[in-house]
Amino acid sequence: MKKILILVIVFYILVLFQISFLVHFNIFDGSFLGWSPNLILIAVILLNIFENPQKNSGYFTAFIGGFFLDIFSGHFLGINFIGFWISILLAISFSIKFILRKYVRTSVFSRI
Secondary structure, X not given: OHHHHHHHHHHHHHHHHHHHOHHHHOEOOOOOOXXXXXXXXXXXXXXXXXXXXXXXXXXXXXXXXXXXXXXXXXXXXXXXXXOHHXXXXXXXXXXXXXXXXXXXXXXXXXXX
């Protein structure tokens, strides 16, 4: 329960930082789509890669991060429904977990 509460607070702070501060540092600002770093996407990917593939807290982090991105971001290219970022981050999380479970071997010493 403590881990979940800490993850929710950290993701909340990351989303607020991304939405309020990192918007001013767009790369390719003059183009149609200004790109700013997506901290939630990076955090979800890193948490799923470095977590044990048998544990499921990566799915929870993907759901919470996607929920906060859906709530705090405006519509993107006409897409303004709840669940867009949730589905993208959950798909990324499922893909990472599948690849790690199926194709990546861990050494015997790390299991001990």
